[in-house]
Amino acid sequence: MEVNFTDKVVLITGASAGIGEATALLFAKLGAKLSIVGRNEENLKSVAERCEREKGLKPLAIVADLATDEGVERTAKETIEHYGRLDVLINNAGISARTCIQRADMATFDAVFALDVRGVYNLTRLLVPRLIETKGNIVNVSSISATVVAVGSLPYGMAKAALDHFTKLIALELAPKGVRVNAVSPGLTVSKIVTRMTGCSEEEYQAWLARATKVVPMGEVCVGLDIAKMIAHIASDDMSRLVTGTIVQVDGGLQFGTPGTFIAEQMK
Template sequence: MTERVTLITGASAGIGAELARVFAANGHRLALAARRVDRLEGLASEIAAKGGTKPIVIACDLEEANAGDKIAATLAAEGVELDHLVNNAGFGVFGEACKRDRAEQLGIIDVNIRALTDLCLRFADQLVKNRGGILNVGSVAGFLPGPGMAVYYASKAYVISFTEALRGELGPRGVRVTVLCPGPVPSEFQARAGFMPGVDSAVLNVSAADVARDAYRGLMANKRAVLPGLGIKIVPFLLRFFPRGFILAAVGRFQMRKR
C-alpha cells in the first residue's frame, strides 16, 4: 500500500507550523512546503524528536508557476500519496491597491488563489481515492470588502467560495472539505503586510496554536467552516444587519488607522 501523507503549505511559521504539530501529534506523516528550508528542517527535526516520522521537506516558493510541479515531483519521488491537503500559505500587503507595487499584489493572487487552486485540483483524485480531506485557510477578511488591503481581502473571499464549492463536489465522494477563517493571529503576517497589530488583534486575539487545534477538530468533524474564537464567530452573523456600503466605509476607516 502506498504511504499516505498530509501536505501543509506555508509550514515554516505561524498557523502553518502549529498545524504541522497538531497533525503530527495525531499520527499523520507530513510533507511540509515553504520558502524557508532552514525553518522547515528545524520543524521536521522537532516532530521526529517527539516520536513522529520525520516529515518530507519541500523547499519551494508558491509564487512561482512551477511550484505545484515541484511539490508533485517530490511526493512522487518519495513514493507517497496525499490523504490530506492543507493550503495554509498566504500573505497580504497593506496600503491602497493602486499605490502599491503591482507585481507584489499579483504575487498575493499567485499564492493565495492560484497555488491553492492548483494543489486542490492536482491532488483531488488522490484525496478521493484515500477518502481524505482538504483544509483551506481563508480569513474572516473574506466576508468583507477590504480597502487598504483590497487584493488580500478579495483573495480570501475566493478561498471561502471555492472551498464551499469543492465541498459540494467532493463531499459526496468521501472527501472532507473545510475552510478555516481566523481573525487576527499573532504571527509574522502583520510584519510582512506592513502594519503593526491593532485593537482588533487585542480584542479578537486567538493564538496560532489554538487556531490549529480548532482547525484540526473541525476538519475531522467535517465542518463546512471553522471560525476560531467567539468574537470571530459572530462576525458573519452581524454583517447581515448592515448595508454593504456601510460595511465598506467602516472597514475603510478602520484600515486608515493602521497607517
C-alpha cells in the same frame, strides 16, 4: 474522543512559520506522516526537526515557492513519490499586502493571487485524484478578511473571498467522491505576516497587538495553535465526518463584534 492521525499522510503548505508551523507541530504530535512545504529553508528544517521529536516520524520537507507552477508540481510529485498516498491537504501558504485601489499596482495583485489563489487551485487540482483514492479531505486556511470589508485590504481580501468560494464549489463537486472540503477563517492572529507586510519593528508589532486585543469581543487575539486545533478538528473524520463546504471562523467574535473600518484603523 481524541483526534488521531496515525498512519495518515498530511501535506501542509506554508509550514515554515506562523499558523503552518503550529499546524505541523500539532499534526506531528497527533501521529501524522507529514509533508511540509515552505520557502524559508532554515525555518522549514527547524520545524521538521521539532516535528520528528514528537513521535520519531521524520517529515518530508520540501523547499518550494507555491506561487510558481514548478513549485506546485514538484510538491505534489515529491509527496506522492515519498508516501504513495495523501489523506489530508492543508492549503495554508499565503501572503498579504496592504493597499487600496487609489495606490494599487498590478505587481502586488499578481503576487498575492499567484500564491493565495492560483497556487491553491493548482496544487489541489493535482492532488484531488489521490484524495479521492483515500476518501481524504482538504482544509483551506482563509481569513476574516474574506468577509470583513476594511480599507487597505486589497487584494488580500479579494483573494481570501475567492478561496472561500473555491472551498464551497469543490466541496459540492467532490462530496459524491467521498472527499470533504472545508476552510478555517482566522481573525487577528499572532504571526509574522503583519511585520512582513508593514515593515514594523517587533516593539511596534507588540504595541499593535495590545491595541488589537481591545477590539476583540473575547478579549484575546488568536495564536497559531488556536487555528491549528480547529484545522485538526475539521480534518479528522472521527470528529467531522459529515462536515463539508463549511467556513469556520476562529476570531474571538471579531467578525460580528467589530466594524471593518475600525479594524483598518488598528492596522495603520
